[in-house]
Amino acid sequence: MGSSLYSIGLSGLQSSNARINTTGQNTANVDTEGYSRQRTDTTSSPVGGVVIRDTARLVDKFVSAQVRTDTSTFSYYDAYQSMISTSDNLLAEDSISLNTYLNKSFDALQAANNDPTSVSLRQLAHTSLENLVRQYHVLSGVVSDQESLVDEQISSSLEDLNAITTKISNLNTQILKHEGLSISPANELRDQQELLAKDLSKYIDINAQFNDKGLMTIQLANGQPLVMDQYPTKIIAKTNPLEPKKTDLMVNFGDYEVGLKTQNLGGSIGGLIDYRSEFSVYADRTLGQHAIALADAMNTQNKKGVDANGEFGKDLFSLGEIKVYSALDSIHKAKNISVKVADGQSAKVTKDTYELTRTDDNRFSIKKINMDGKSAEKPIIFDPNLLAKDSDGYFNINEFGLDLRLADLSEIESDDVFRFTPTESAASNLSLFAKNGELIALSAPLSVSTSSDNLSDARISLISVANTNPDSSAFSTEGSLYPSAPHQIYFTSPNSYVVRDASGVDIATVSNVTQYTKLLEQAGLSDDAGFDVAVSSKPQRGDVFSIGTDNLGVSNNFNGLALADLQNRSLVDGKATLIKSFSGFIAYVGSKTAEIEGHADASKIVMDESVARRDRLSAVSLDEEAVNLLRYQQSYSASAQVVTAARTTFETLLGIMR
Incomplete structure (x- = not known):
């Protein structure tokens, strides 16, 4: 006993x-971070006394997994919020608001219209347009600076992430060695692993599991491995050759790489990538679409008037080159493809990316790809050999509002893929083409006159100029009207008239007239002429009205008023004015920022509760x-x-x- x-x-x-x-x-x-409270368990011995079983960590793997998940969610929204709140503060700043500069530019055009002969007022309008262009560059710079910061943070975060996975793998080796030589578990080493796994979840959403040896393995939420037993992988960032503004992530296994899906990636890296794809790219393309709409509308309208030098107006703005991208093995072929926005068709240009491929020997396909990477519409199939080309070799894809030029069709093969995004960097590439205010075409390209011998009080007026292109209108290259164009309207009765050319030959007859507006349209000539006229009241038989280019006045502001009226036109996507479109963009930024901030606050509360629940057990x-x-x-x-x-x-x- x-x-x-x-x-x-x-x-x-x-x-x-x-x-x-x-x-x-x-x-x-x-006070040791990540330390889990330990407990030594015992059991009674059948022969009397007590037997020490082991010293175990007091942890709940389900609670730990929830902490990692909630940490990843908070880190995602925290990183996203950090970037978008900065963008919101900068873009919404009144001092750099694009609408302020748009209003100043159109106000300056209105002032020039009040006195088209004033060189100083014209130059003031030109300076306002210069400032407007500069502001597009400022706003574009805000977006691009944020993109550069995101790239730097992603690169730094990936370095930290890869360092953590290496440490977890090394700890697996140490645990295997320690527990192979000792009967006691490597509790402290496992605590370090748990802490590293939590730190890893700040960067990316992960699943931490334990294999049959009790070693920690790490997988991404989509199942791709990061740590396999004692062998870590690496995540690296690469530029997408088809879309250089898009960051591709690759899982590097040493001998080969596998693309990583970036949807629902979680963590701060996922937040930064989604900021780029959901906001940064959207912001850049929105500003680009805005700049394209402004430049195209102003250029198109300026060509319909006459400048201070008595010449047809030319482009006021210049849009930068639309870059065409392809895979690395076919990038040299991209030089054969040129793209530009078709004149007057900017309303059809969307923020999508366009993909061009060859379908067979003669035909090509072009389709839209939205910012989610999905095909937006059915592709357009065309044979470039059957399409009319301009003097520079461009043909029009009317459905998309784009002009294409394919220089060497023989080089392009069926498996080649080419992509371009017209709105990408368009705001930063916008420039003012006109060198001075005298090149702003305020005057109408033709004049109209009422004969002094007319019996009525009706007066003729120019109501529209739609086209001054010598190839498709009544205007010649020199600026005068072609002899065969409408030069005179003669009323044979109060309700009928004839349209005559420069030689007095009747080229159209109209009867049963009830409205005295759009006279050339009623005669079926407005499309070919490129302009139209109206008379103010009911004429008498024998009334004559003349159309010509001989008496163009420098004080005429007909086209200047049309330029200024572009402020009120739905130019962007054919749905919104320039000011309304930018205001909508700023409202979107504010709404998105508020949404992300709300998610960040809520996710922090959830994360703190998960950590508190873990601490109640393990702290x-x-x-x-x-x-x-x-x-x-x-x-x-x-x-x-x-x-x-x-x-x-x-x-x-x-x-x-x-």
Whole structure:
């Protein structure tokens, strides 16, 4: 009995000592980040006494997984918010608002219209347009600077991420070695792994699991591996050759690479990538579409008038080159493809990317791809050999509002893919082509006159100029009207008239007239002529009205008024005015920012609750450890008394035997 009592007391001492050591370890690591409270478990021995089983970490793998998930979600919105709130503050700043500069530009055009002969007013209008262009560059710079910052942060984050996966892999090796040589678990090493896994979840959404050896493996949320036992992979960023503004992520396995899907990536890296794809790219293309609409409308309208030098107006703005991209093995062929926005068709140009491929020997296909990477519409199939080309070799794709030129068809093969985005960087590439205010075409390209011998009080007026192109209108290259064009309208009665050319030959007859507007349209000549006229009231028989280019006045502001009226036209996407479109963009930025901020606040609350739940189980409580220490000390003392009693009993038995 004494020997048994001695064993019981000794096992009690060992058990209490082990628990005191565990309590001391817990207390010492109360402020150690990532440390999980440990507990030494025991069981009673069938032969008496207590047996120490093991010292385990008090963790719940489901709670730990939830902490990682919630941390990833918060980090996603926090990174997104950091970028978009900065963009919101900059773009919404009144001092750099595009609408302020648009209003100043159109106000300056109106002032020039008040006195088209004033060189100073024309130059003021030109300066206002220069400032407007500069402001497009400023806003585009805000977006591009943010993009550069995002790229830097992604690069830095990937370095940190890859360093963490390497550390987790190294810890797997250490754990395997430690637990292979010892019966005690590598609790502290596993704590370090858990902490690293949590840190990893700040960058990207992960699943942490344990294999049959008890080693941690890391997979992305989509199942792609990051840490396989003792072998880490790396995530690297690469430029997409078809869309250089898009960042592609690749999982590097050493000998080969696999593309990583960036949808629902989570973490700060996912937030930065989504900021680029959902906002940054959108902002750049929105500003680009705005700039294209302005430039195309102003250029088209300026060509319909006459400048201060008495010449047809030319382009006021210049749009930069639309870059064509392809895969690395066919990038040299992209030089054969040229793209530009078709004159007067900017309303058809969307923010989508366009993909050009060859379908067979003669035909090509072009389709839209939206910012989500999905085909937006059915492709347009065309044979470039059957399409009319201009003097520069461009043919028109009317459905998309684009002009294309394919220089060497023989080089382009069926498996080649080419992409271009007309609105990409269009705002930063916008420039003012007109060198001075005298090139702003304020005057009408022709004049109309009422004969002094007319019997009525009706007066003729020019109501529209739609086209001054010598190839498709009544205007010659020199600016005069072709002899065969309408030169005179003669009323044969108050309700009928004839249209005559320069030689007085009738080229159209109109009868049963009830409206005295759009006279050339009623005669079926307005499309070919490129202009139209009206008379103010009912004419009399014999009234004559003349049309020509001989008496163009420098004080005429007919086309200048049309230029200024572009402020009120739905130019952007054919749906919104320039000012309304930009205001809508700023409203979108503010709304998106508020949405992301709301998600960031909510996700932080959820994350904090998950961390608190984990701490309730795994964190060290000094009060609890103090109670445990006192209890285990008392248990130790009691076990020592048992050992003492066993020794006394044993000595008594020996004495009796003597």
